[in-house]
Amino acid sequence: MPLTEKIKKDVASLREQINYHNIQYYTFDNPEIPDGEYDKLLRELQKYEAEYPELISLDSPTQRVGAEPLKAFGEITHAIPMLSLGNAMNEEELHDFDRKIKKLIDEDEIEYAAEPKLDGLAISVRYENGILVTAATRGDGKVGENITQNARTINTIPLKLIGKNFPAVLEVRGEVFMPLSGFHKLNEDVLKNGGKAFANPRNAAAGSLRQLDSRITSSRPLEMICYGVGVIEGATLPDTYSEMIDWLQSFGLKGSPERAVLKGSEACVDYYNKIAKKREQLPYEIDGIVYKVNRFAQQKELGFISRAPRWAIAHKFPAQEVMTTLHAVEFQVGRTGAITPVARLEPVEVGGVIVSNATLHNMDEIQRLGVREGDTVIIRRAGDVIPQVVSVVENLRPEDSKKILMPDHCPVCQSDLIKPEGQTVVRCSGGLYCEAQRKEAIKHFASRKAMNIDGLGDKLVDQLVDENLINNPSDLYKLGVDELSNLERMGSKSANSQ
Template sequence: MSKAEDRIHQLRRELEEHNYAYYVQNQPSISDREFDVLLEELIGLEKENPALYDPNSPSQRVGGQVTKDFETVVHKRPMLSLSNTYNREEVEDFIRRVQSGLEREEVQFVCELKYDGVAIGITYQNGAFYQAVTRGDGTKGDDVSTNVRTIRSVPMNLKGKDFPEEFEIRGEIFMPLASFQKMNEEREEEGLDTFANPRNSASGTLKMQDSSIVAQRGLDIYLYYVLTGDRRFSSHFESIEAASRWGFKTPPAEKNFIRRVSNVDEIFEFIEYWDVKRNHLPFEIDGIVIKVDNYSDQEVLGYTAKSPRWAIAYKFKAEQARTKLLGVSYQVGRTGAVTPVANLQPVQLAGTTVKRASLHNADQILKLGLHFNDTVLVEKGGEIIPKIVGVDESERPSDSEPVLFISECPECGETLKKDDGVAQHYCPNELYCPPQQRGKVEHFISRKALDIDGLGSETVQLFFDKGLIQNAADLYRLTAEDLLPLERFAEKSVERMLRGIEASKEIPFERVLFGIGIRFVGETVAKKLAKSLKSMDAIRAASVEQLMEIDEIGDRIANSVVSYFEEDRNVDFINKLKEAGLQMELVETEGATELLSGSTFVVSGIFERYERDQLKAEIEKNGGKVASSVSGKTTYLLAGSGMGPSKLAKAEKLGVTILSEDEFDQMIAK
């Protein structure tokens, strides 16, 4: 075994252990930065040694593969749904049917949480991840293996040796509330419609074609049903304990997520406990699952056409509350997006006192037809901030005035704007609007941007209050003399902060571009702009048309970038960052050439040896450009299997050269 191969295997083992510690045990073993360094080393070694490719490598969890169509797979054993119950009497009826079917009164059950997500079945062969399939219609589902590989709590390789050679484990993929809230906040800031609830968000995410987007969404999983095909376990509870030893994220008994019970009183003790405590979970559940524990008993009881006779689901009632709408306030985000928030007469909901509810945007206010002092129905629909889901117009006071969205920024008084096709109003005064100033600096120092050690939102607020900064560029003028007089600033913490600021000057250009906070330029867009145009000066000089030639850059993003650099104050800000020594150009990849200089490629379809992102990287590394659509400026259409027929037809009509994967390899081999 070569040194490179040995190091690759070592890194894979280390990274999987760190993943397990963080995502399954909730006990991080190294810092995020240390993890990223190891991962980057692995990715680099795997690129240099393509023969050692492994679909279950930790490097594959970042995604990047594109799935044009999800293959339909027939389940070896049907994925049936559960019958629902809603009260104690129906649960008692279930127990009586079980006792009658088994011809005895003593039966042991297992109670578990009913996770509100997407059912999944994952097959393992020889201890390695093989395939993940959705429930579908219960008989057949979709192969979503590429996307499931990005979920960090799903093991790629199992622990121990006592697992079957091949088996399936089933569970539920869900979106944690924090991930859901973060995603919706980002969409609101970008003026996009928000998602309705975590369950639908998880379902939609799991069927996305680009696995790199799935990787960013923060999906999680609990696995709770082992199908081994043999009789190695006598009970369901025993199989869950074994699955936990193998490295799966299973319901933890120590947290009371799963419990063995013997009668209806113990069942309802579990139900009533979680009916209250579910509001403190970091994810949504919509009920409790009750199963007969013993596998032999399950076989005796059997199945109906739709569901097992040995299990049922108890569904919680939807939690809503009625209260009064007292007023509406408005919050301004870092991009200037203005979000309305309903101020409510305090009411108890889901174990907490609710005083505010999200209204999202002006369209939502109009849709609800809100008036001041309305009686409204409030629901905790998976969001940290509850939402108004209805209005009781019969209780509306006769003198009640309709709620009208504001026309001026509540923070600085600037007239608000709203772009066509965008749901959110925004304040254009990004330089002097206080929450935008603070928000932009907080974004600039965040982990995915400049990642400045020792700086946080409270410190940023203090710097603004003391007049030390007006924007992120001012951070690079701070000295120990500025900071030491501040309260709670000791010499060591000041040294750490200044070292962090200095170290940020080495952060790659694409993250600097993301950090400056151009409207609609997220992490992925920043990478595409940086790779295509190479420098801040080139991006500044680009026209809308030139920007739109870049893969996945549409007119909204292109116009936003051009508008940003048309503002003298923004150019001045960039110049200050440049003077401070930040990276303003893309560092060229090792082995870069100009073989494809002057050529514009469109990549379409699925390829045998490359992922589409790898092909795009190869084109750019060799001096070519990548565009998202075929036009008169396209030089080559790089065609894989299952490519879009419209692109092919347009290429043929325009006389664009169509390349196969082999022909492309021959071209860059020169």
Template sequence: MTDELAESGQEQSAESAANAQSAPSEARERHAELAELLDEANWRYYVLDSPTVSDAEYDGWMREIRALEERHPDLRTPDSPTQRVGAPISSDFPEVTHLQRMESLDNAFSQEDLAAWQARAQRLIEADPGPYLCELKIDGLAVALVYEKGRLVRGATRGNGRTGEDVTPNVRTLRDVPQRLTGDDVPDLVEVRGEVFLPVKGFEQLNEQLMDAGKAPFANPRNSAAGSLRMKDPRITAQRPLRMIVHGVGKWEGTTPPATQSEMYERLASFGLPVSDRYKVVETLDEVREFVEYYNDHRHDPEYEIDGVVVKVDRVPIQRQLGSTSRAPRWAIAYKYPPQEVNTRLLDIQVGVGRTGRVTPFGVMKPVVVSGSTVERATLHNASEVKRKGVLIGDMVVLRKAGDVIPEIVGPVVDLRQGDEREFVMPTHCPECGTELAYEREGDADLRCPNARSCPAQLRERIFFAAGRNAFDIDGLGYVAATALTQPLPPQEPPVRTEADLFDLTIDKLLPIRSVVRDADTGLPKTDPETGEPKVVSFFANMSGEPSKHAELILQQLEEKKDQPLWRVLVALTIRHIGPPTARALADEFRSIDAIAKASEEELAAVEGIGPRVAATIKEWFEVDWHREIIDRWRAAGVRMADESAADEGPRPLEGLTFVVTGTLADFSRDEASEAIAGQGGKVTSSVSKKTSFLVVGDNPGSKYDKAVKAGVPILNEEGFHTLLREGPDAARAAAVTPEE
């Protein structure tokens, strides 16, 4: 559980506090209410390892109680939640007193907060406090280890900062924690502080084991780590893949401690203690911001979960000069990222139908803000996943944005069940066409609607997909338009009953259409918040009944996109397992749709990335009569069904070379860059390896750049990429940036 950034008023002088007016009764009542809420939250989070409120909600309460204390300083008493660190001590373990107080950290939630922290430190010492050490804030359990004469004698949780729980037998089971320190300059006595955590993969495996055993899963890795370290039987702790990273020291006796935080980490590592490999020392606040922003974009790169970045003054003498407040050091601050996990109520579980007929359960929740956006729906993948996660309709659930993009229900908060929750029952028939659901193949995890041709949901999704950026790339034909074309309101008949109708659209067919607006994630109708009625739109005609600009744009794009390369046509056909990479491979090998249709399974399977199973799927697709009708009618409408033959095409200087494109290029979209490479015979893949010929990088290249550097792959910036396309690979190699440079 986190604490809020201490405002400058927290250090208000005793004189001003004495002169402040006594708090009115309503302020005292609200302060008492908030204190009780925070104490209960602390107890559940730190002691029971079963949080019932999200970090965001807790932080909101803490901000409110701090604001009350700023307005009414007489409310700020020693037992206020703002003046305490951590939580009460569990009675399950003996209490121990830390050799030095384990402090909490003040938090920053914006760049302005970060600048204010630096400015306060600068005022106190009348100089720039830098350089700064930046490190990841691991979402784990704070632990202190005590070594005497190099031997581990105690491991304890932080507790309330002064006393913690003695968990020494359990700490000894952690493979990262040495029983004896190594080296010639080991202190006679040293207390090191760090974070015990469960790697994300280990957390997922642990929850699977718990649910297989009929037990409730942990809500998140932090609480699974806390629960695992507090097992009464150390043998159980030993079975769980707990890890630890050390990030500080308390007491140090017998040798001279290092003069900087970064040197401290080097010394601790030399003792055999686990330290992070992701910290960095920088000189300026701008460089601190760059580190913060980088890991905001790459927060899923580490093997553990992080919730921010800790920034510390690197020089230990300056740390001593800055000192601490009643609960936190002035020389360090935690920059907190927007919450990725929040709690909300699961109101219902419904199902949606995708373009391949796959029926996917999704949760309908009380709207909640997570990672900066409001979320009210999240996928649950399939019926077995609902059961595996152990969620019931009516549960309070933990919601997370996977990769900061896709909302995902992590699991239930079992302690908050009220008894009226109910299990989800997977429907037996398609919710949109009524066809009985079935598994396509024995052993499949997903139920599907077998009515592929006529199911309105599948057709809607396929039209939307065919118009997407990886297929025909038709501007204006988004989800609402796809819905209107396939599911107009009566009495209008749908102008698109199958993909074959797509390139036969005319203004006359578009003008009468009115349609219900549907949610792009679930396919369910959206409703007007005031009336509760479905939202209806008619955007193919303007107010006077004339064709709208939107309608004209769609028809113009349909005409222009008929000349897309073969691989895009293959993607648009929605053949199962055929995405852009495999579509490119098929187009490169066979050059025409007819050649692909005539190829044997063995010939198809021989294409790189295809294999026997996908080859069988391709053959099955071309054997369906209404699939062949799509190709015939698109061809009749002028859609290109073949690429140039090898005899007609120009030189292919990039033949045999493999490329990865990453970052944002000024002159090319990612697809345009890939097509430019493929047009000269090169192959574009999604991951860097030693077999990669070149990495093409734009702005913000991310982890692929680092992998290329480690693998010794030549790196082309945008200028080098132009050189490649204009002058060929030899000239590009001369312009490339290599790891040695």
């Protein structure tokens, strides 16, 4: 069939519908039609494009799959530099920031736009007449890498803006990041295929975005949330940052779902605490809060110091990753006899608490990390998760570092260790003869998930077993009043300390 005007119109209409539904789905989490209906539209468009390849254009929703690998990234110069922000490490520095601004612009109270600071990579995406034309990394702020092909594979970056009132030229700035669910799944896949896992979502996002083969980027679950603009032609910005984000959203770009407008620095502190509490439930990693003076007229008045804006600041959360020394590795025996290597660390503050131990899971993990006693390691602690050793800083390895060896016998009961064929876990063969296994079995029995025995904490169990008063869970019920009241005195301090 020859290419008719009607077909051209049908194709344009299909693209418009698909683009619209893509944005509703990915950007606004608000699909209007079932997936099946969407697939039908997409298949119809693919059929047309297969029959009339001359109709394929770069802004077609079928063109998100990545392209031929590049030999190297080109460069893109940012017409308006991409800035970095000053930091506030604590509340006092935030109040100082607010005081300085009030003085500079002679106002009693400042309105701030606040949003979580995503832990990803800053990029700039340029639209001309609503069509995505280029995308660049931040680079040194003046010149970045041309990652257009890769940006085109990210679903929250529209290939074509929606609505009618977008500017003729719009450079939008945002953070590209990998949501946690996608990060965990990616690492599972990487490990399954014998690769090296990414240390954190930021590294995974960076590694994915800076792929010369955009087909690999296309397979990675990246997203972008917008927080600024560069060059704009053919439109005037709204009066405030918060209105600007709404404005960008009306074109199908995504702003932070957590963003808020606040009056004064006390409200900023409340917001910081609220988001800090919510941090572990968010589907992505954040490392602080960004506050910006909301009114653009005031931003302009405040200007810049060196290369950082005077009107914005990042209030950082306590770091979740820090460097410390791994002094030694000890082997712990679990409830089922599993032997777990535990790293003894030079105590260090991470995620807001002091950490002196981190799990190393098993010998395979020790081998994968290539860690030795004496090494400088990077420790990560997020939320209530047990601190992990993420990686080794190999160029800081001391000359007297020591290889970590699996012990020959159970470190607690000296029984033989067994490692079933094909398993990574090594176990103590002592069963309930092993004091460590006995303790863990009783702790498990008393725990909240099992019998939920109030007041029977880990330390008290250790004490009961050490005193030879109990050897198994059923002994708990044979404890007499005398033994218990004796114990009450001995163990009252430690009973609730688990």
